[in-house]
Amino acid sequence: MNDVLLSVKDLEVTFKNGKETFTAVRKVNFDVHEGESFALVGESGSGKTTIGRTIIRINPATKGEIFFAGKKISGIIDRELDTYVIRNIQMIFQDPMASLNERATIDYIVSEGLYNFGLFKDENERREKVFKALNDVGLLEEHAERYPHEFSGGQRQRICIARVLAMEPKFIIADEPISALDVSIRAQVLNLLHDLKKERGLSYLFIAHDLTVVRYFADRIGVIHQGELKELASTEELFARPLHPYTRSLLSAVPMPDPDVEKEKRLIVYDPTIHEYEKEGPSWREVFPGHFVLANSGEEAEYKAAYS
Numbered sequence: 001m002n003d004v005l006l007s008v009k010d011l012e013v014t015f016k017n018g019k020e021t022f023t024a025v026r027k028v029n030f031d032v033h034e035g036e037s038f039a040l041v042g043e044s045g046s047g048k049t050t051i052g053r054t055i056i057r058i059n060p061a062t063k064g065e066i067f068f069a070g071k072k073i074s075g076i077i078d079r080e081l082d083t084y085v086i087r088n089i090q091m092i093f094q095d096p097m098a099s100l101n102e103r104a105t106i107d108y109i110v111s112e113g114l115y116n117f118g119l120f121k122d123e124n125e126r127r128e129k130v131f132k133a134l135n136d137v138g139l140l141e142e143h144a145e146r147y148p149h150e151f152s153g154g155q156r157q158r159i160c161i162a163r164v165l166a167m168e169p170k171f172i173i174a175d176e177p178i179s180a181l182d183v184s185i186r187a188q189v190l191n192l193l194h195d196l197k198k199e200r201g202l203s204y205l206f207i208a209h210d211l212t213v214v215r216y217f218a219d220r221i222g223v224i225h226q227g228e229l230k231e232l233a234s235t236e237e238l239f240a241r242p243l244h245p246y247t248r249s250l251l252s253a254v255p256m257p258d259p260d261v262e263k264e265k266r267l268i269v270y271d272p273t274i275h276e277y278e279k280e281g282p283s284w285r286e287v288f289p290g291h292f293v294l295a296n297s298g299e300e301a302e303y304k305a306a307y308s
Helices: 048-057 079-088 106-117 123-136 141-147 153-165 184-199 211-217 233-239 245-252 259-264 296-304
Strands: 005-019 018-032 037-040 063-068 087-090 171-175 203-208 222-227 229-235 283-288 291-295
Touching: 005 048, 005 203, 018 037, 018 048, 018 203, 018 229, 018 283, 037 048, 037 211, 048 063, 048 087, 048 171, 048 203, 079 106, 087 153, 106 123, 106 141, 106 153, 123 141, 123 153, 141 222, 153 184, 171 184, 184 203, 184 211, 203 211, 222 233, 229 233, 229 245, 283 296, 291 296
Parallel strands: 037 203, 037 222, 087 171, 171 203
Antiparallel strands: 005 018, 005 063, 222 229, 229 291, 283 291
16 A cells, blocks of 8 residues: 555534534544545535545634645645645536636636646746646647537536646545536546546545445545444445445445346345444444444444354
8 A cells, every 4th residue: 555645533524503513524534545546435414525625625624633745734734835735635526517617718717726826937838738638638729718608517527627637736536526417428537537547646535425436436435424434445345345334225225237136126224223332332443454344342243243
């Protein structure tokens, strides 16, 4: 395993509305290694996007720490480090329709980060960087003079990816990057992200609710429910030996291509009340090598016995 690029330690994120508070993320811990695609999977409202937005400093961390390339980037940081974070951590947002300025040309949209940080010597170099970013995502140089409304949803998401690539980041947070796209376009965008990872040595935090997509794209998966990380393992290990009841519930909802198998499939509905934590609460445990789950000692023994 390569060196750790991003480390999230005991992260907690709380939002306030007047006197009321809501904790969206509770004591989340995980690492992302250099060159790795790490996925966070869970249903809507589970806190996946909140974690991504906290890493990139859109949301403040209430408790815990976030380290990137050995530097603490949570809390109050100086201007130099803030610039370093913006340059090296970029985010692809879920809705390509809402994340592009309709009044700006594609040339300006892709160049905005270059302008903000002075990442070019002259106009020729800026244009070259824009054209290279567009070419890398399968778009043409003449597209630079057009406006977002002239493109399809899949092309818009490619523009969003080109805007990220122009900054030459080390780490990309992809927040449901294909959920707003037609099914026929999704594979193209996923293949594009996969190819860019190999070509540029990128690392990803891939946020999704579709386990089928995650199985294709991610090296490791963290399963999150109501702001808590329930299970973490390599992709094949998680699919082969799902331990936590919530993970098994998510896997049972994955549609099967065989209609006969799909007809006989039993959907598992996760019920949090099945856990008996009165005598002993759950803790983060390594049940199998590299396979972690939130459980107490009784549940750990049960999980081990199930796959012995």
